Amino acid sequence: MSHDNNGVLSHSEPTIVSREGWNARPPKYIEKMQNPVPFVVIHHSYIPAACYNLEDCKTAMQWMQDFHQNNRSWADIGYSFAVGSDGRAYEGRGWSRVGAHAPTYNTKSIGICIIGDWREELPPEKQLTTVQQLITKGIREGYIMNDYKLVGHKQVREGTECPGDRLFKEIKNWPNYCQDPSAPNNIKIVAEDTQIDDNRLKRKT
Ligand SMILES: [Zn+2]
Incomplete structure (x- = not known):
């Protein structure tokens, strides 16, 4: 149970499409992450464009995994999860594997x-609702800290x-939005992350 954010109820379970569900390739390797984590980082894909049905969202997931594994030589799709405009959440690295989406x-x-x-x-509202539901589920199941x-x-x-100006403006109104993540009371940065110098998508993704 949780927030009522801008009238968006987030008490129900998100629909999560597993890796098998979108025909993910296996990761090249797996690095375990310790839960619960203190941060949630919001991204947009920029490319691919929004997807509004299961088939198009599966294609988007496959495209991102290809791009991250082949062009960027990462272990797997970089994100923990992705959410489509179809209102489904798609499992990326999941709750307990170190991602490649925000160095440090x-x-x-x-x-x-x-x-x-x-x-x-x-x-679309249902896409944002699913993000909220996913975060709530992560807290409830002990993957995300209560005070994340x-x-x-x-x-x-x-x-x-x-994540794009319009979306960023929106998430500033969300529960637990943090204006200054580098404030001294926050956990110090661990230096073992992938430090990839992004290429053509650098400014957009
Ligand atoms: Zn991003």
């Missing part, structure tokens, strides 16, 4: 990609527009 935060956060380009438009801090990617990574 990968070992202590769940990274959620809201699939689409949200610089100017807001995602919610941040947009751009707050923890210089030179990115992610």
Whole structure:
């Protein structure tokens, strides 16, 4: 049970499509993450564009996994989860594996990609509701700290527009939004994360 955010109820279970459900390839390797984590990092995909049905969202997941594994040589799709405009959540690395989505935060956060380009438009309400439900589930099941801090990617990574201006404005109103994630009371950064120098998507994702 949880927040009533802008009239959006988030008490019900999110529908999660497993890796098998979107035909994920196996990860190249697995690094276990310690739960519960103190941060949730919100992303947009920028590319691929928003997907509105299961088939298109599966294709989007496969595209991101290909891009992350092949072009960026990461172990797996970078995000912990992604959420489509179809209202489904899609399992990426899941709750307990270190992701590759926000260097220096990968070992202590769940990274959620809201699939689409949200610089100017807001995602559909059901997509945002699913993100909230996913966070609530993570807390309830002990993967995310009760007093977690919610941040947009751009707050923890210089030179990115992610998660897009319009979406970023929205998440500033969400529960547990943290204005200053680097404040001294926060957990110090662990240096073992992947430090990838992004290429063409650097400013957008
Ligand atoms: Zn991002």
